Amino acid sequence: MSLTGTPFVRRPYGAYYQRDMKAPDAYLTRVGPDTPCGEFLRRYWQPIAYAHELTDRPLRRRIMGEDLVLFRDGRLEYGLLQLNCCHRGTSLEYGRIEDRGIRCCYHGWLFDVDGRILETPLEPADSTLKDRFYQGAYPVREAGGAVWTYMGPPERMPDMWALDLMNLPGYRLECGEVAGGPNVKECNWLQIVDNFVDPQHEEWLHARHAGVQFTTPAGQVVEALTMFGEAEYIESPTGIATIEMRRLDDETVWIRNIEYIWPNVAALGQLPSWPPKLPDGQNETHAVPYLVLWAVPIDDTNMFELSLVLRPEGKPNPRTSKAAPALKFNASGRTYEEMQREPGDYEAQIGQGPVAVHAREHLATSDRGVAMMRRGIREAIEAVEQGRDPVNVWRNGQLMPTHAGDCALRVPKAANPEDDAQAMRTAGRALIDRLIERGGHTGLCKPRAAE
Numbered sequence: 001m002s003l004t005g006t007p008f009v010r011r012p013y014g015a016y017y018q019r020d021m022k023a024p025d026a027y028l029t030r031v032g033p034d035t036p037c038g039e040f041l042r043r044y045w046q047p048i049a050y051a052h053e054l055t056d057r058p059l060r061r062r063i064m065g066e067d068l069v070l071f072r073d074g075r076l077e078y079g080l081l082q083l084n085c086c087h088r089g090t091s092l093e094y095g096r097i098e099d100r101g102i103r104c105c106y107h108g109w110l111f112d113v114d115g116r117i118l119e120t121p122l123e124p125a126d127s128t129l130k131d132r133f134y135q136g137a138y139p140v141r142e143a144g145g146a147v148w149t150y151m152g153p154p155e156r157m158p159d160m161w162a163l164d165l166m167n168l169p170g171y172r173l174e175c176g177e178v179a180g181g182p183n184v185k186e187c188n189w190l191q192i193v194d195n196f197v198d199p200q201h202e203e204w205l206h207a208r209h210a211g212v213q214f215t216t217p218a219g220q221v222v223e224a225l226t227m228f229g230e231a232e233y234i235e236s237p238t239g240i241a242t243i244e245m246r247r248l249d250d251e252t253v254w255i256r257n258i259e260y261i262w263p264n265v266a267a268l269g270q271l272p273s274w275p276p277k278l279p280d281g282q283n284e285t286h287a288v289p290y291l292v293l294w295a296v297p298i299d300d301t302n303m304f305e306l307s308l309v310l311r312p313e314g315k316p317n318p319r320t321s322k323a324a325p326a327l328k329f330n331a332s333g334r335t336y337e338e339m340q341r342e343p344g345d346y347e348a349q350i351g352q353g354p355v356a357v358h359a360r361e362h363l364a365t366s367d368r369g370v371a372m373m374r375r376g377i378r379e380a381i382e383a384v385e386q387g388r389d390p391v392n393v394w395r396n397g398q399l400m401p402t403h404a405g406d407c408a409l410r411v412p413k414a415a416n417p418e419d420d421a422q423a424m425r426t427a428g429r430a431l432i433d434r435l436i437e438r439g440g441h442t443g444l445c446k447p448r449a450a451e
Contacts, residue, residue, distance in 0.1 A: 003349040008048035008362070013418055015181055018114075021172060021357075022357050022359035022360055023357070024188070024355040024357050024358070024361075025188060025289040025357075025358050025359070026386065027378065027381065028190055028358075028377055028378065028381075029031070029188050029189075029190055029300060029355050029356075029414055030300050030376060031064045031065055031189065031297040031299065031300060032064065032065030032066075033064075033065065033066065033142040034048055034212065034301070036062055036384070036385060037377075037381055038065065038297075039152070039295065039381075039384055040066060040152075040263065040377075040381045040384045041263060041264070041364050042064065042150075042151045042152035043152045043156060043158065043384060043389065043390055044106045044150075044152075044158065044161075044263060044264075044393065045141070045148045045149065045158070045160050045161055045339055046063065046064075046148065046149060046150075046173070046264075046293050046294070046296055046447035047146045047147065047148050047151050047296060047297070047306040048061050048063055048068075048070060048140075048147055048148065048152070049061060049070055049146070049147045049148055049181075049182070049306075050145060050146055050147070050175050050180070050181065050182070050302055050306070051142050051145050051319075052145070052175070052180070052381055053147075053180075054063070054078075054183060055070045056097060057097070057130075057162050058071045058092060058094075058095055058097060058102060059071065059093075059095050060083065060091070060093040061370065062299060062302075063123020063149075063151070063296060063297065064151065064155070064297050064298075064299070065066065065297075065299045065300070066082070067082070067083040067084070067152070068081065068084050068138070068148065069081050069082075069084060069091070069092040069093050069095070069102070070140070071097050071102050071124055072098070072101065073097055073098060073100055073101055073102065073113065074098060074099030074100065075099065075100060075256050076156060077103060077113050077423045078113060078140035078142060079111075079112070079113030079114075079140065080113075080138045080139075080140045080149050080387070081102070081111060081115060081135050081137045081138075082135060082137070083133070084390075085104045085106065085107070085109060086133065086134075086135045087107055087109050088105065088106060088107065089187075089427075090104055090105065090106040090170045092111075094103060094280060095284055097220065098110065100118065101113060101118055102272050103119075105122075105316050105436075107120075107122050108120075108122060109121075109130075110135070111135045111344040113137065113233065113312055114134070114135055114137050114142070115134035116134055116135075117129075117130035117131075117133070117135065117136030117160055118130070120180055122139065126316060128302045131185060138150065138151050138343030140155070140235060141160055142234065143160060143161070143166070143204065144166050144173035144308050145173050145174050145175060145308065145413045146173075146306060146308060148160065148161070151275075157395075158389075158393040158395055159394045159396070159397065160396055161400070162177065162394070162397075162398070162399050162400050163261070163265075163267070163292060163399070163400050164400065164401055164439075164440055164441040164442045164444070164445050165267060165288075165289055165292055165310060165402050166292070166308070166397045166403055167399060167400040167443060167445040168288065168310060168441065168444055168445055169286075169444075169445070170312060170313055172310075172311045172331045173306070173308045173309070173310060173311075173319075174308070174309055174311055175307070175309070175318060176293070176308055176309035176317075176319045176320065177305070177306075177320070178320050178323050178327060178328075178331075179308055179331070182296070182304035182305060183304060183305040183306075183307075183331050183425070184298070184302065184303070184304045184332070185302070185303055185304070185305070185332075185346060185349060186301065186302055186304070186332075186354065187301065187303065187348055187350045187352065187354055187355070187356075188297070188300060188347050188354065188355040188356065189264065189295050189296065189297040189303040190348075190374075190377075191349045191352055192303060192305065192349055192357070193260070193263075193264055193295050193373065194297040194356075194370050194373070194374075195348075195349060195372055196241075196242075196258065196260040196266040196293075196295070196373075197233070197356035197369030197372065197373045198231075198366070198367070198369055198370055198418075199231060199244045199256060199258055199369070199382065200229070200241045200244065200366040201232050201348070201366075202225060202244075202256070202257070203225055203226060203227065203229065204215070205343070205344065205345070205348055206209075206225060206326050206344070207226040208226055208308070209343065209394055210341060210342040210343065211228065211325075212225055212325055212341070213253060213324060213325040213326035213329060213342075213344060214270070214325075214326055215269075215324040215325070216270055216271065216272060216273065216274045216365050217231055217270065217272055217274060217290070217318035217319070217322065218272060218361070219322040219383035220256060220273070220274040220324070220374060221265065221274075222270070224246055224248060224254060224264065224275070224311065227246045227247075229242045229246045230244065230245045230246075230421050230425050230428070231243070231245075231300055231366070231368075232244075232245075232425055232428050232432075233368050233369040233370075234429060234432045235261060235433070236394055236401075236403045236436060237257075237262050237401060237402060237436060238262065238391075238402070238403075239259050239260045239262050239265075239392075240259070240260045240292055240369060240372055240373060240376075241257065241258075241259050241263040241403050241404070241435075242257075242258050242259070242260065242369050243255055243256065243257045243258075243428045243431070243432065244256040245421065245424035245425065245427065245428045247413065247424065248276070248408075250412065250413045251278070251410055251411070251412060251413070252275075252276065252277075252278060252296065252408055252409070252410065252411075253408070253409045253410075253411040253424050253427060253428075253435050254275075254406070254407075254408055255406060255407040255408070255409060255427075256406055257403075257404050257405055257406055257407060257431075257432075258404055259289075259370070259402055259404035260373060261378065261392065261400075261402065262376065262377075262380065262390070262391045262392045263351065263377065263390070263391075263392070263416070264295045264296065265288045265292065265293065265294055265295075265296055266291075266292070266293045266295075266404075267292050267293075267402045267404035267405075268289055268291050268293075268296055268404050268405075269287050269288060269290040269310075269318075269404065269405050269406060270287060270290075270406050271285070271287045271406045271408060272287060272318075278408060278410050282410075283409065283410040284407060284408065284409045284410065284431075285407065285408045285431060286405055286406075286407050287406045287407070288310065288405055288444075289310070289402065289405045290309055290311075290318045290319065291307055291308075291309055292308045292310075292311045292402075293305055293306070293307040293308075293318055293407065300354075300355060301354035301355060305309050305330075307319070323412055325342075325344075326344055326345070326399070328344070329342060329343065329346060329347070330344050330345040330346050332346060335437075352406055356372075365381070376391070399442045399445055401439050401440025401442050402417065402440045403435040403436060403437075403440045405441075407431060409427050411423055411424060411427045411432065428451045
């Protein structure tokens, strides 16, 4: 039996004995109201749109199995209401945004951003109908160029996301998607989070299969990605640091450092110039991560990625100004032949089907991060079921540390491959220990403004 409980069938042409179409793991993949995973994900603020997507027309969005309408009224206040009018069910996406709230097109009921019914113009003047109930609404905030909502129990509302990377002086947060809107993928949200904790797919999918797909922010091709690295998966205070060490020369080791942050966030960033050079007397150099990415469920079989880029003031967007091929290959819109010849993350993720069936997998040593993450998600869901807060629900007004960002270290090459691999692993683990000890990037941040 494999780690997932999948039986090993050892015979050629044995598909006949492997036809059992097992069901997906509903506990980790179903996200609608009253599902275990759905209630877990609702304990966090989730991004629902970029602020620039809001115009003078309502924006229809579906998130975690719920159809909603998002708008910004004349007071510049955000509203997120249940899509269908509580009067006769007409979709509020056809409504009119007014100085205060949104008005249904069918009978003119006017709703405030909190769901309060302000006017029912076709009712008698003395009608009290509007005072008896509310349209369903969720709280909304704008931060970092994105619009966020909390869809969990109001009495359990946590702090808004306060990642240290979202508070670095000298940087502006902006959209990280070339198309300007969330990147929709036709698969379950967990298939994208699996990818967050799977750094070892990079050397094959993004390098050896159809050519190197990664470039630096300056447009330099990262040829070293074709090298098989030494991987480590280390629990951080807020997630899992996934690092992969590759030797560039007799003195220099490149550490690819991506952090998965519970429940559906990844932080990453490459070294700005390539190959990295360590000046005499300098033993390491770090890159501040320039990308923070959320994997948000639309429903059980669809999701969207919403990314925020840290753009240094006065400089171009490091992700979209010179978009790497990997970014192009992470979205729909290409021909089927292009997808077959040059697959990327998009094809690898949707290619697992609408909902990946874990019971059919055979996890290997390169899947250690995936196993750690799934186990942690399961434990966090259980915490919610037991009435406790899951991991990374904060209510202390403090910044949340992150520990990602590629690095170059001076690590003299050992005499033989085995010792050298161990030296690189030791250096990588020590790097993460140092980052955790100094509080991630919080020491670089300005004081957090009161909400």
